[in-house]
Amino acid sequence: MKFLKVDKVSKAYSGNEKPAVSDLAFSMKRGEIVSFVGASGSGKSTLLKLIGGLISLDKGTIHFQGKEIEEPENKLIPGEEGIKMVFQDLRLMPNHTVEENIKYPLLLFDKGYQNDRTEELLGVCHLQAFRKRLPRELSGGQQQRLALAKTLAEEPELLLMDEPFSNLDPIVKSKLIVDVSEIIRNQGLSLIMVTHDTQDALMLSDKIGFMSEGKLVQYASPLNIYNKPKSIDIAAFFGTINIFDSHEVQQFSGENLEIAEYQRIVIRAESFRTSFESGMLKLEGVVQGSFFKGAKYLIRLKVGNRLVTMYANEMIKNGVRIKFYVDRHNLVAI
Numbered sequence: 001m002k003f004l005k006v007d008k009v010s011k012a013y014s015g016n017e018k019p020a021v022s023d024l025a026f027s028m029k030r031g032e033i034v035s036f037v038g039a040s041g042s043g044k045s046t047l048l049k050l051i052g053g054l055i056s057l058d059k060g061t062i063h064f065q066g067k068e069i070e071e072p073e074n075k076l077i078p079g080e081e082g083i084k085m086v087f088q089d090l091r092l093m094p095n096h097t098v099e100e101n102i103k104y105p106l107l108l109f110d111k112g113y114q115n116d117r118t119e120e121l122l123g124v125c126h127l128q129a130f131r132k133r134l135p136r137e138l139s140g141g142q143q144q145r146l147a148l149a150k151t152l153a154e155e156p157e158l159l160l161m162d163e164p165f166s167n168l169d170p171i172v173k174s175k176l177i178v179d180v181s182e183i184i185r186n187q188g189l190s191l192i193m194v195t196h197d198t199q200d201a202l203m204l205s206d207k208i209g210f211m212s213e214g215k216l217v218q219y220a221s222p223l224n225i226y227n228k229p230k231s232i233d234i235a236a237f238f239g240t241i242n243i244f245d246s247h248e249v250q251q252f253s254g255e256n257l258e259i260a261e262y263q264r265i266v267i268r269a270e271s272f273r274t275s276f277e278s279g280m281l282k283l284e285g286v287v288q289g290s291f292f293k294g295a296k297y298l299i300r301l302k303v304g305n306r307l308v309t310m311y312a313n314e315m316i317k318n319g320v321r322i323k324f325y326v327d328r329h330n331l332v333a334i
């Protein structure tokens with residue numbers, strides 16, 4: 001039995017011609033972290049709401065631990081036992097302290113358990129020092145951690161997060177996302193999140209789903225989606241790419257690569273090297289610009305009659321002719 005199985009699910013909002021989610025299928029195992037990425041309007045949030053049982057589907061089925069998720073219309077309180085969503089707007093109780101916010105979902109339990117679980121969650125989410133504060137007296141990151149603690153108090157087995165950290169500055173965000181993934185792993189939970197941040201998705205997920213116009217175009221491990229993208233859009237989503245037609249790479253490198261006429265070759269900017277190793281393809285170009293990117297420089301080169309973008313460790317002056325290299329494994333035929 002799959003932990004979660006989404007089977008051929010479609011959903012169109014009334015008044016919209018195109019479905020928001022169309023014939024979508026995937027499954028996940030217990031303990032996994034799954035991220036959904038894709039352009040704005042591709043249906044990511046709709047999928048999350050369908051899984052959470054918050055909106056009704058038109059076609060298909062969703063099974064959570066073997067049980068079909070019920071339509072929200074058939075339930076007193078929409079939502080599925082065991083699946084909980086951390087909302088973008090956090091939904092904290094503004095006039096209650098951190099401690100009280102966490103304790104609220106636990107009020108039906110006995111006092112001893114309430115106190116123990118609240119202490120545990122304060123610890124897990126690093127909120128002990130702020131227990132007596134009101135939500136408005138917390139920073140953005142602390143508020144996000146409180147929303148997480150409050151949701152964890154409901155003891156979900158599957159957590160859903162929609163753009164959980166979009167409002168935070170990059171430093172707080174990258175720390176928090178690592179914290180959250182550790183909490184999920186340590187507590188033995190499972191997570192589905194929607195994110196715009198490709199680095200977060202690559203770093204934290206067991207599987208990534210790429211959505212486009214309501215369809216799930218690829219569902220694969222971060223390594224596979226990065227190295228074997230099914231489309232140019234997916235390749236471009238995970239970094240700066242160069243797209244060549246079937247003749248160009250052969251022409252520039254002077255080697256026969258057995259590429260079919262219809263195929264395009266994608267080479268990531270980070271796949272190029274400035275030093276040669278055996279078996280690599282050799283290319284040559286004239287530097288048009290160097291841009292400082294922190295750890296690396298982004299170099300624009302004129303190769304034949306086109307521009308190629310690559311990363312290098314050092315700045316290279318404009319007008320300099322350089323040789324650069326790429327491993328054949330880094331040529332992605334699409």
Ligand SMILES: Nc1ncnc2c1ncn2[C@@H]1O[C@H](COP(=O)(O)OP(=O)(O)OP(=O)(O)O)[C@@H](O)[C@H]1O
Nearest residue numbers: 013014016020038039040041042043044045046047
């Ligand atoms: N409540 C609604 N009523 C009507 N149409 C909606 C509703 N919610 C979403 N849509 C439409 O459904 C499509 C998918 O929206 P959805 O919010 O799922 O996309 P998304 O990938 O999460 O986008 P974003 O990254 O911008 O949050 C869009 O075309 C959107 O305009």
